[in-house]
Amino acid sequence: xxxxxxxxxxxxxxxxxxxxxxxxxxxxxxxxxxxxDAFAAGGSPAHGAAITARAWxxxxxxxRLLADANTAIGELGYSMAGGLQEQQLTVVANSEDEHxxxxxxxxxxxxxxxxxxxxxxxxxxxxxSRVVREPRAVLRDFGVELPATTRITVWDASxxxxxxxxxxxxxxxEGLDETALAGLVTRKGLIGTAVV
Amino acid sequence: xxRINDVGGMLGFPAVVEEPDEPxxxxxxxxxxxxxxxxxxxxxxxxLDEFRDAIERMPPQEYLASSYYEKWFRAITTLLAEKxxxxxxxxxxxxxxx
Numbered sequence: 001x002x003x004x005x006x007x008x009x010x011x012x013x014x015x016x017x018x019x020x021x022x023x024x025x026x027x028x029x030x031x032x033x034x035x036x037d038a039f040a041a042g043g044s045p046a047h048g049a050a051i052t053a054r055a056w057x058x059x060x061x062x063x064r065l066l067a068d069a070n071t072a073i074g075e076l077g078y079s080m081a082g083g084l085q086e087q088q089l090t091v092v093a094n095s096e097d098e099h100x101x102x103x104x105x106x107x108x109x110x111x112x113x114x115x116x117x118x119x120x121x122x123x124x125x126x127x128x129s130r131v132v133r134e135p136r137a138v139l140r141d142f143g144v145e146l147p148a149t150t151r152i153t154v155w156d157a158s159x160x161x162x163x164x165x166x167x168x169x170x171x172x173x174e175g176l177d178e179t180a181l182a183g184l185v186t187r188k189g190l191i192g193t194a195v196v
Numbered sequence: 197x198x199r200i201n202d203v204g205g206m207l208g209f210p211a212v213v214e215e216p217d218e219p220x221x222x223x224x225x226x227x228x229x230x231x232x233x234x235x236x237x238x239x240x241x242x243x244l245d246e247f248r249d250a251i252e253r254m255p256p257q258e259y260l261a262s263s264y265y266e267k268w269f270r271a272i273t274t275l276l277a278e279k280x281x282x283x284x285x286x287x288x289x290x291x292x293x294x
Contacts, residue, residue, distance in 0.1 A: 007223055007225065007263075010225060010266060010269065011223060011224070011225035012289075013269070013288070013289065014225040014228050014229055014232070014269060015225070015228075016287075016289040017232070017269075017272070017273060017276070017282075017287055018228060018232060020282055020286060020287070021232075021236075021276075021281070021282075024281070024282070026235075026236070026239065026241065026281060027232075027235055031231075031235055032228055032231045032232060032235065033231075035230075035231035035234050035235060036227045036228070036230075036231045039227070039230060039231065039234070040220070083244075103204075105202070105203060105204030105205075106201050106202060106204070106248075106252070107201060107248060107251065107252070108264070116220070117220045119214070119215075119218055120215055120218055120264070121212050121213060121214050121215070123264050124212060124213075125203050125206075125209050125260070126209040126210050126211065126212045126213070127212045128203050128204060129203040129204060129205065129206040129207075129208075129209045130209055130212070131212075132204045132205050133204075133205045133207075138212055141211045141212040141213075142212070142214070156204065159244060159245070159248065
């Protein structure tokens with residue numbers, strides 16, 4: 001990936017194109033910096049974690065989330081309409097018998113509004129090619145070994161349609177409040193490459 | 197016919213490797229590319245489908261050899277040239293100082 005390249009030439013080319021566009025009025029002065037700040041302040045896995053914790057403590061919310069995620073996340077102040085067009089969100093719930101995993105085989109479609117930028121492995125050809133063919137082997141790459149009886153469903157995201165996994169609530173967490181529960185939820189848990 | 201980005205189910209790729217404590221961006225220019233793309237989409241210079249298409253029609257060798265945000269930047273400059281916003285030479289900086 002980029003970390004192994006010498007990326008000084010591309011950095012200079014990006015600066016050049018930016019300056020050219022600004023000079024010709026296609027970019028406003030300072031617009032790029034504002035957008036970078038806005039991006040940094042945008043989605044984060046904490047949003048997905050908050051949604052998960054609410055679903056764990058509130059069966060009504062859980063039912064609404066699984067039936068119509070776009071509307072339900074609005075109850076917590078989240079939205080999939082931050083881009084130019086609203087993305088369809090589907091939340092898929094893990095159970096004792098079924099485990100869900102999300103991928104975008106064609107590129108990197110991901111619920112950025114709820115999880116922030118995707119991890120590099122999610123965008124890698126290795127993950128995209130293999131998880132739809134041998135999900136158990138890929139889960140093993142992540143140290144996850146599921147019982148042979150657990151059914152695994154892989155969801156392939158697209159530009160218009162995004163997925164988030166609702167992990168199972170861990171055992172012995174009855175005493176935890178919603179905030180503490182949210183603290184247990186990981187980004188990989190929300191993609192399906194970890195159990196929570 | 198599928199294009200190089202359509203890797204779902206393709207054999208031969210290695211194990212998935214996680215980067216510990218992975219930052220959102222590995223270099224400033226990557227953040228600039230994301231911001232640049234957002235600005236041009238918002239301005240209607242091209243739309244998201246055109247952007248994806250510009251990535252997905254990269255020559256396969258280049259696609260596989262490029263980092264994620266190198267692909268993005270390549271798509272942006274392809275589209276800027278095709279839309280007549282700037283010539284490939286201008287985008288490459290060949291006229292700089294000329």
